[in-house]
Amino acid sequence: MLKLASAGAAGAAIGAAGFGGAIKALGYELPSFDNQHSDVSTISFYDRYQSGISTPVQKHIYFASLEILIQSAHELQELFKMWTPIAARLMDGKQIEEPSTNRYVAPGDTGEAMGLDASRLTITFGVGPSLFEKLHLQDKKPKELNDLPHFPKDQLDEAYTGGDICIQACADDPQVAFHAVRNLIRSATGLVKMKWSQSGFNAIPADGSTSRNLFAFKDGTVNPATDEEYNESVWVKAGESTSWMTGGTYLIYRKIQMHLETWDRTSLKEQEATFGRHRESGAAIGKESEFEDFDVLEKDGAGKYIIPEDSHVHLARLAKKAILRRAFSYSSGMVSSTGAHDAGLMFISFQKNPQQFIDIQNSLGRIDKLNEYITHRGSAIFACFPGVEKGSYLGEALFTHL
Amino acid sequence: MLKLASAGAAGAAIGAAGFGGAIKALGYELPSFDNQHSDVSTISFYDRYQSGISTPVQKHIYFASLEILIQSAHELQELFKMWTPIAARLMDGKQIEEPSTNRYVAPGDTGEAMGLDASRLTITFGVGPSLFEKLHLQDKKPKELNDLPHFPKDQLDEAYTGGDICIQACADDPQVAFHAVRNLIRSATGLVKMKWSQSGFNAIPADGSTSRNLFAFKDGTVNPATDEEYNESVWVKAGESTSWMTGGTYLIYRKIQMHLETWDRTSLKEQEATFGRHRESGAAIGKESEFEDFDVLEKDGAGKYIIPEDSHVHLARLAKKAILRRAFSYSSGMVSSTGAHDAGLMFISFQKNPQQFIDIQNSLGRIDKLNEYITHRGSAIFACFPGVEKGSYLGEALFTHL
Numbered sequence: 001m002l003k004l005a006s007a008g009a010a011g012a013a014i015g016a017a018g019f020g021g022a023i024k025a026l027g028y029e030l031p032s033f034d035n036q037h038s039d040v041s042t043i044s045f046y047d048r049y050q051s052g053i054s055t056p057v058q059k060h061i062y063f064a065s066l067e068i069l070i071q072s073a074h075e076l077q078e079l080f081k082m083w084t085p086i087a088a089r090l091m092d093g094k095q096i097e098e099p100s101t102n103r104y105v106a107p108g109d110t111g112e113a114m115g116l117d118a119s120r121l122t123i124t125f126g127v128g129p130s131l132f133e134k135l136h137l138q139d140k141k142p143k144e145l146n147d148l149p150h151f152p153k154d155q156l157d158e159a160y161t162g163g164d165i166c167i168q169a170c171a172d173d174p175q176v177a178f179h180a181v182r183n184l185i186r187s188a189t190g191l192v193k194m195k196w197s198q199s200g201f202n203a204i205p206a207d208g209s210t211s212r213n214l215f216a217f218k219d220g221t222v223n224p225a226t227d228e229e230y231n232e233s234v235w236v237k238a239g240e241s242t243s244w245m246t247g248g249t250y251l252i253y254r255k256i257q258m259h260l261e262t263w264d265r266t267s268l269k270e271q272e273a274t275f276g277r278h279r280e281s282g283a284a285i286g287k288e289s290e291f292e293d294f295d296v297l298e299k300d301g302a303g304k305y306i307i308p309e310d311s312h313v314h315l316a317r318l319a320k321k322a323i324l325r326r327a328f329s330y331s332s333g334m335v336s337s338t339g340a341h342d343a344g345l346m347f348i349s350f351q352k353n354p355q356q357f358i359d360i361q362n363s364l365g366r367i368d369k370l371n372e373y374i375t376h377r378g379s380a381i382f383a384c385f386p387g388v389e390k391g392s393y394l395g396e397a398l399f400t401h402l
Numbered sequence: 403m404l405k406l407a408s409a410g411a412a413g414a415a416i417g418a419a420g421f422g423g424a425i426k427a428l429g430y431e432l433p434s435f436d437n438q439h440s441d442v443s444t445i446s447f448y449d450r451y452q453s454g455i456s457t458p459v460q461k462h463i464y465f466a467s468l469e470i471l472i473q474s475a476h477e478l479q480e481l482f483k484m485w486t487p488i489a490a491r492l493m494d495g496k497q498i499e500e501p502s503t504n505r506y507v508a509p510g511d512t513g514e515a516m517g518l519d520a521s522r523l524t525i526t527f528g529v530g531p532s533l534f535e536k537l538h539l540q541d542k543k544p545k546e547l548n549d550l551p552h553f554p555k556d557q558l559d560e561a562y563t564g565g566d567i568c569i570q571a572c573a574d575d576p577q578v579a580f581h582a583v584r585n586l587i588r589s590a591t592g593l594v595k596m597k598w599s600q601s602g603f604n605a606i607p608a609d610g611s612t613s614r615n616l617f618a619f620k621d622g623t624v625n626p627a628t629d630e631e632y633n634e635s636v637w638v639k640a641g642e643s644t645s646w647m648t649g650g651t652y653l654i655y656r657k658i659q660m661h662l663e664t665w666d667r668t669s670l671k672e673q674e675a676t677f678g679r680h681r682e683s684g685a686a687i688g689k690e691s692e693f694e695d696f697d698v699l700e701k702d703g704a705g706k707y708i709i710p711e712d713s714h715v716h717l718a719r720l721a722k723k724a725i726l727r728r729a730f731s732y733s734s735g736m737v738s739s740t741g742a743h744d745a746g747l748m749f750i751s752f753q754k755n756p757q758q759f760i761d762i763q764n765s766l767g768r769i770d771k772l773n774e775y776i777t778h779r780g781s782a783i784f785a786c787f788p789g790v791e792k793g794s795y796l797g798e799a800l801f802t803h804l
Contacts, residue, residue: 059575062733099682100670103669103670103671103674104669104670104671105669105670106666106667106668106669106670107618107670107673107681110616110618110662110666111614111618111681111682112605112614112615112616112617112618113605114614114618114682115607115609115611115614116605116607116608117608159738173461173605174603174605174733175603175605175614175616175731176605178616178733178745182662182743186663186666193741194736194741194742194743196735196736197735197736197743198735199733199734199735201576201577203514203515203518203575203576203577203578205517205518206518206519207517209517212513212514212516212517212577213514214512214514214577214580215514216509216512216513216514216516260512260584261588264508264512264588265508266508267505267506267507267508268502268505268506268507268508268509269505269506271509272505279509279513280501280513280516329577331464331576331580331601332601332734332735333598333599333600333601333734334596334598334599336561339595339596340596341584341596341599343580
C-alpha cells in the first residue's frame with residue numbers, strides 16, 4: 001500500500017510559494033521547475049505521508065474540529081472516500097467540481113478561491129478518540145489515542161476541546177485555507193457538523209528564518225529536519241502502533257492564550273529567563289546563534305544552571321523527547337471581560353506517540369516559568385492517517401480490516 | 403499646512419508588496435526603485451493624505467476601536483503627538499524605538515515583527531463622535547460626524563459598535579498589522595483601552611484582479627480610481643466640512659455577518675439576481691465584463707429590469723452616490739449557538755460625507771435581496787484626519803484652533 005510515486009517530505013523542495021505571478025508581473029521569467037505540477041504553489045495530495053505535516057509551514061491555517069452525525073463505520077468509510085478526490089482537487093487549486101451549466105442549482109464550489117492559486121494548500125485529516133466510541137470501533141482505536149490527561153494550569157473550554165474528526169487546512173492565503181474547510185464540511189452536510197474552528201497565521205521572514213510567536217520568541221527551532229529524524233519522532237513505523245496507523249502520526253492541538261499585556265510589562269532579562277533563550281537571536285542563554293547546540297545541565301562558575309532550571313527550554317529538554325512543532329499564532333479580537341487581546345498560540349505538534357508530548361508537558365509541569373504568562377484554553381488529539389496512494393482513499397487501512 | 407513632498411495617492415505607484423526578499427532568494431536582482439524608501443514594501447507615513455485609504459488594498463487588516471481614559475483635549479493632543487513618530491517608524495518597518503541595552507526593563511517594542519519587512523503597513527487614525535462629547539469639544543465636532551442612524555435589519559452588538567478613536571492597520575502580513583496596533587495601544591497604556599478589535603483578510607489574485615468576498619462575488623469593482631474621483635467622493639475639500647477635516651475623510655465600519663450556509667444552498671441564478679452581477683466575471687447582469695458600464699434602468703423586451711430592481715447593485719446605484727469601499731473578509735471560528743461559520747465582511751468605506759453612505763444604505767433599505775443572507779452586527783464612524791506633514795502631528799489642525 002505504501003509504494004508511492006514520491007517519497008519523504010514532499011513539500012520540502014517546493015520552497016516559498018505564490019510568488020510566481022508577482023515575479024512575472026515585474027517582468028521576470030520564472031525558472032522551470034522539474035515538477036509534476038504546473039506551478040510552485042501546488043503540493044500533491046497523493047503521497048506517502050499526508051501533507052501539512054512535514055510540509056514547510058505556510059502562512060495561514062484554518063483548523064476545524066468536527067462531530068460526526070453518521071452512525072456506522074461504513075458511512076465513515078463513504079465519507080472519507082468522498083472527501084479524498086475533493087481534497088486532491090482543492091490542493092491542485094481547482095474548484096471541487098467543474099462548474100455546472102445549470103444555473104438553477106447551487107454552485108458545486110462556493111467559489112471564493114476563484115482566481116487564486118493553490119497557495120501551497122495542504123489538507124490533513126485525523127480522527128479523535130471519541131469517534132471510535134461513537135461508532136463502536138473500540139477494537140480499532142489505537143491504544144495511544146486517548147484524550148490528553150489534565151495538566152497543571154489547564155483551564156480548558158469545552159468550546160475548543162476535542163472532536164471526532166479534524167481537518168487542518170494550511171495555505172499561504174487565508175481565503176484558500178478557509179475555502180477548503182468550508183467546502184469539505186459543506187460536501188458532508190448531514191454527516192458531520194462543526195464542533196469548533198480556529199484560524200491562525202505565521203509570520204515567515206523573507207530570509208526563511210524561524211517565525212516568531214506573539215511573545216517575539218522564535219518558535220520551532222528544534223524541529224526534526226532529516227528523514228531520519230522524522231522516522232525517529234514523527235512517522236509511525238510498522239509495529240509501533242495499530243497497523244492502520246503505519247505511515248501516520250498523532251496530532252496534538254492546544255489553544256494557548258498568551259497574556260500579552262502581562263508579558264509586555266516584563267523585563268527582557270525575565271522574558272529570556274522564562275524561555276531559556278535570547279529574544280533577538282533565538283540562541284539558548286549563553287550561546288550566540290539560534291541553532292548552536294546546548295546542554296541544559298551546564299552550570300556557571302557559581303554552580304548555577306546557565307539556562308535557568310525553571311525555564312521553558314530547560315524543562316522541555318529534560319524530557320528528552322522530540323516532537324514536530326507546527327504552531328500558528330492567533331489574534332481573535334478582545335477578551336470582552338478584561339479588554340485584553342484575545343491572542344496566543346495554536347500549538348500543533350506531530351509525534352508518533354502522544355506520550356512524547358505528554359512527557360514534555362509533564363516535565364514543564366507546574367514550575368515552567370512560562371505558565372505565568374499563558375493559559376491552555378483548548379485541547380484535542382487526532383490520529384492522522386498515512387498518506388494516500390492514487391486509487392486509494394483516506395484511512396483505507398482502517399476500513400479494509402473491519 | 404498641506405505643502406507636502408509628494409502628492410496624490412501615495413501608495414498607488416508602489417505596487418505589490420513584500421516580494422523583494424523572495425525574488426532575491428530565487429537569485430534575481432530587484433530593479434532599483436526611484437523612491438525615498440529602501441524597499442518596495444514601505445509606504446511613507448508623511449503625506450498629503452493619511453495612508454490606508456487610497457493605498458491599494460493589502461492582504462490583512464487589524465482594526466481596533468478604542469475608548470479614551472484621558473479627560474482633556476490637551477491630553478488628547480499629547481496622545482496624537484506621541485503616536486505620530488511611532489506610526490511613522492512602524493510604517494518604515496522599524497521597531498517603535500531602538501532596542502535598549504538595559505535588559506532590566508521591558509523591551510520598548512514587543513518584537514514580534516523583528517525580521518519582517520514593513521509589508522506595506524499603513525496606519526489610519528480617526529476619531530468618533532463620542533470623543534467630542536467626552537472631552538466637551540462639541541464645538542469642534544464636524545456636524546457630519548454622528549452615530550449612524552438605525553437601518554432596517556440592523557442587529558448591532560454593542561461589543562462591535564462605536565468607539566472614541568480608531569486605529570486601522572493594514573499590511574500584507576497579519577503579524578505586522580497586529581504588531582502595529584498592539585504597540586500603539588501599549589504606548590498609550592492608561593490613556594486608552596480597547597473597546598473592540600477585529601482582524602480580516604483580502605484574497606488578492608496574482609493577476610491583480612478584484613478580490614472576491616466569501617459569497618464569491620467580486621467586491622470593490624466600482625471604486626474611485628483617479629485623483630479627480632477621489633476629490634469628488636473621498637477627500638474633504640476646504641469648506642466642505644469643519645476646517646480641521648480638510649484633506650481628511652470619514653470612515654464607516656460595518657461588521658456584516660454573512661450566512662454562508664444559507665447562501666451555499668441558493669442557486670447560482672438566485673445568487674446573481676441577488677447581487678445583480680454575474681458571479682464568475684463580475685459583470686453586471688446582461689454584460690460581459692466586470693468593468694463594462696451599465697444602466698440599472700435598462701429593461702428587457704418584456705419590460706422587466708435586466709438588473710433586478712431588488713438586487714444589491716440596482717438599489718445601490720439608484721442612490722447615485724460614490725464611496726470608496728475598502729472591505730476585508732473575516733472568519734472568526736463558529737457561531738456557538740448555531741454551529742455555523744462566524745464569517746463575513748468587514749465593510750469599510752471612506753467618503754467625504756457620511757451622508758453618501760447613508761443614502762446608499764437607505765436605498766438598499768428593506769428590499770435589498772442581499773438582506774436575506776447577511777446581518778449587520780457592528781457599526782462605527784470615525785473622522786479621519788488629513789495626512790501629516792513632517793514636523794507636524796496627527797490631527798494638528800484640530801488642536802491648533804482650540
